[in-house]
Amino acid sequence: MPTLQEIALKTSGADARLVSGHRMCSGCGIGSLVKTILAASDKPVVVVSATGCLEVVTTIYPFTAWNTPWMHLTFENAASVASGIEAAYKSLKRRGKISDDVNILAIGGDGGTYDIGFQALSGALERGHKFMYVVYDNEAYMNTGNQRSGATPFGASTTTVPAGKVSFGKPQWRKNLVEIAAAHRIPYVAQAAVNNTMDLYKKAQKGFNADGPSVLAVLQPCTTNWSFDPSLTMQYSRLAVETNFWPLYEVENGVVHINVKPSNRKPIEDFLKGQTRFRHLFKPENAHVIVEMQKMIDEEWARLLKIEESGIQF
Amino acid sequence: MGIRKPITGAQAAAEAMRQINPDVVVAYPITPQTPIVEEFAKYVADGVVDTEMVAVESEHSAMSATVGAETAGARAMSATSSQGLALMWEIVAATPGLRLPIVMSLVNRTLSAPINIHCDHSDVMGVTTVGWIQIFSENAQEVYENTLLAVRVAEDERVQLPAMVNQDGFITSHAVEPVEIFDDAVVRKFVGVRSLERALLDVKQVKSVGPLVLPDYLFEFKRAQEEAMGKVFEVYREVGTELSAITGRQYPFFETYQTEDAEAVIVVLNSAAGTAKAAIDTMRAQGKKVGLLKPILFRPFPYAEIRDALKDVPVIGVLDRSMDFGASAPVYSELRNALWALEKRPAMQSYIYGLGGRDIMATDIEAAFEELLGGTLDSEHQRYIGLRG
Numbered sequence: 001m002p003t004l005q006e007i008a009l010k011t012s013g014a015d016a017r018l019v020s021g022h023r024m025c026s027g028c029g030i031g032s033l034v035k036t037i038l039a040a041s042d043k044p045v046v047v048v049s050a051t052g053c054l055e056v057v058t059t060i061y062p063f064t065a066w067n068t069p070w071m072h073l074t075f076e077n078a079a080s081v082a083s084g085i086e087a088a089y090k091s092l093k094r095r096g097k098i099s100d101d102v103n104i105l106a107i108g109g110d111g112g113t114y115d116i117g118f119q120a121l122s123g124a125l126e127r128g129h130k131f132m133y134v135v136y137d138n139e140a141y142m143n144t145g146n147q148r149s150g151a152t153p154f155g156a157s158t159t160t161v162p163a164g165k166v167s168f169g170k171p172q173w174r175k176n177l178v179e180i181a182a183a184h185r186i187p188y189v190a191q192a193a194v195n196n197t198m199d200l201y202k203k204a205q206k207g208f209n210a211d212g213p214s215v216l217a218v219l220q221p222c223t224t225n226w227s228f229d230p231s232l233t234m235q236y237s238r239l240a241v242e243t244n245f246w247p248l249y250e251v252e253n254g255v256v257h258i259n260v261k262p263s264n265r266k267p268i269e270d271f272l273k274g275q276t277r278f279r280h281l282f283k284p285e286n287a288h289v290i291v292e293m294q295k296m297i298d299e300e301w302a303r304l305l306k307i308e309e310s311g312i313q314f
Numbered sequence: 315m316g317i318r319k320p321i322t323g324a325q326a327a328a329e330a331m332r333q334i335n336p337d338v339v340v341a342y343p344i345t346p347q348t349p350i351v352e353e354f355a356k357y358v359a360d361g362v363v364d365t366e367m368v369a370v371e372s373e374h375s376a377m378s379a380t381v382g383a384e385t386a387g388a389r390a391m392s393a394t395s396s397q398g399l400a401l402m403w404e405i406v407a408a409t410p411g412l413r414l415p416i417v418m419s420l421v422n423r424t425l426s427a428p429i430n431i432h433c434d435h436s437d438v439m440g441v442t443t444v445g446w447i448q449i450f451s452e453n454a455q456e457v458y459e460n461t462l463l464a465v466r467v468a469e470d471e472r473v474q475l476p477a478m479v480n481q482d483g484f485i486t487s488h489a490v491e492p493v494e495i496f497d498d499a500v501v502r503k504f505v506g507v508r509s510l511e512r513a514l515l516d517v518k519q520v521k522s523v524g525p526l527v528l529p530d531y532l533f534e535f536k537r538a539q540e541e542a543m544g545k546v547f548e549v550y551r552e553v554g555t556e557l558s559a560i561t562g563r564q565y566p567f568f569e570t571y572q573t574e575d576a577e578a579v580i581v582v583l584n585s586a587a588g589t590a591k592a593a594i595d596t597m598r599a600q601g602k603k604v605g606l607l608k609p610i611l612f613r614p615f616p617y618a619e620i621r622d623a624l625k626d627v628p629v630i631g632v633l634d635r636s637m638d639f640g641a642s643a644p645v646y647s648e649l650r651n652a653l654w655a656l657e658k659r660p661a662m663q664s665y666i667y668g669l670g671g672r673d674i675m676a677t678d679i680e681a682a683f684e685e686l687l688g689g690t691l692d693s694e695h696q697r698y699i700g701l702r703g
């Protein structure tokens with residue numbers, strides 16, 4: 001396992017697979033998480049991006065920030081495109097037309113994964129193509145300005161389900177993508193966060209080396225639409241973990257392992273504070289929403305601990 | 315000389331695919347296309363081909379995975395019909411812009427609603443504007459040869475565009491006809507292998523495919539795509555000449571039948587052209603000067619050549635197997651467009667026939683000819699063949 005400094009060098013040197021010059025928002029963590037994941041591959045990486053922030057900011061023609069083979073088709077099909085690339089890879093290898101080994105990586109945001117790309121992802125996982133799917137989850141359609149997705153948390157105000165006089169924002173909890181992916185009985189699924197580089201790197205390595213499909217869900221606080229100071233991205237990511245809002249865990253060959261167990265779980269308010277999408281929750285009439293959110297987080301955490309302790313395979 | 319096999323149009327498409335032995339085939343079942351992918355899947359299961367076949371969970375994913383495979387460097391193929399084409403429309407439209415020479419069989423079936431599994435051309439006519447080469451086939455023999463031809467035209471360096479090979483659902487796809495299949499080795503030499511020049515999997519030549527393109531460049535991309543479409547004519551002729559050397563048949567942009575001295579010509583796509591030939595034979599025996607023009611290459615559309623072929627014909631009837639609601643029918647529109655530049659324009663009549671698989675008989679076509687030869691025509695209003703009163 002390389003040190004943090006060694007990982008940093010791999011993400012910024014001449015061999016870096018995503019280079020500077022992209023147009024990500026100041027403070028955006030997508031660059032960090034993608035670079036860390038790409039550095040974890042010991043083979044060349046062929047990348048497929050779903051339409052979204054990452055695709056838009058890395059390739060405005062005639063420029064590209066990708067120093068690795070990269071393609072984009074449309075929004076909802078990164079997993080299908082990766083399926084096709086993997087099929088071509090197997091075929092061209094078998095026929096002796098290519099010789100280089102590669103890893104295949106599909107990347108989408110939460111909209112392109114939890115929502116519109118869900119069927120394509122499930123199909124690809126069921127078929128067992130060897131590729132890693134990464135979702136950078138900023139919890140809504142952020143490229144187009146904060147519209148609700150299946151990953152948007154309970155209580156968040158979005159432009160399509162805004163908080164108002166009779167609404168506290170999103171009334172539903174989010175999907176558990178990691179468990180859904182694990183239900184496909186694939187070799188590796190994990191939840192990671194952008195602030196924990198070592199954990200993310202290790203998980204990306206496991207994902208690339210898995211004997212079949214792997215899924216990595218990475219929390220990516222959005223400075224623009226969660227509306228916090230660009231210097232605080234890593235702090236919000238850390239708070240999401242420390243409040244158990246976003247537990248770091250993995251499901252390896254069906255077995256759950258929690259990677260980080262906060263010794264002193266922080267109250268959810270610590271994570272909510274300072275984010276525009278949750279500002280309305282601090283009004284007295286919405287106090288019950290925070291109470292309910294805390295209850296759900298604690299219940300989910302207790303459930304996750306129980307699953308880990310049981311050793312029961314997914 | 316080939317071997318004559320009694321096979322369906324769907325099997326003819328699968329037979330061409332067997333000989334092509336593509337690197338990747340991606341498919342999703344839909345009536346009446348399903349027998350193509352079933353037949354091909356058998357070839358895979360029996361080791362007759364060593365294609366990597368992916369049976370996906372929807373047509374949207376079928377075309378997405380085909381695009382992924384083709385971008386990666388594979389020769390990738392797929393097949394669909396009707397609703398399947400509609401579901402994959404987004405990716406069908408994206409494919410020419412990425413300059414990917416994918417070849418797909420389209421077994422023409424009406425587009426819902428109402429739902430109906432039978433033939434008309436409402437599926438393909440919804441995608442003729444997006445930039446695929448469109449080739450139409452009268453019968454199983456043409457399906458087979460057009461599929462081979464399409465691969466070479468699509469992949470030509472001057473073109474690099476996707477191609478659809480059309481055949482009529484059930485009428486062609488499920489009817490058994492004798493089809494002459496040429497020697498595997500000869501056909502394989504003709505189709506060759508796809509160049510890996512643009513392959514994403516050529517990791518030594520790092521490239522970004524499918525970038526965001528803003529108003530400062532997008533227009534130029536589309537102009538280049540249009541220029542490539544314009545090159546199809548010369549490439550189609552060249553590749554057709556090569557294929558002729560194997561098959562002994564010709565590969566024109568359209569077929570004419572008894573048009574030289576014709577006083578009335580009917581223009582019709584696909585299987586109904588065969589019915590029209592039978593009607594023409596009957597009427598010619600009665601001394602009536604009637605003929606047929608069957609478009610084969612529909613995109614790009616050979617306006618000048620068709621204009622030249624029909625310049626001396628006084629009356630033209632165009633039979634469309636789909637409608638463009640509130641506007642002229644698609645084939646009729648193209649013919650009017652092609653003939654507009656003539657100094658002496660013909661009288662024209664638009665007919666709609668065969669929607670949702672309604673049969674068209676030789677007698678229906680004879681009746682249309684009689685109207686063209688002696689009846690009152692109205693070039694502004696379409697008429698209906700075989701419609702209940």
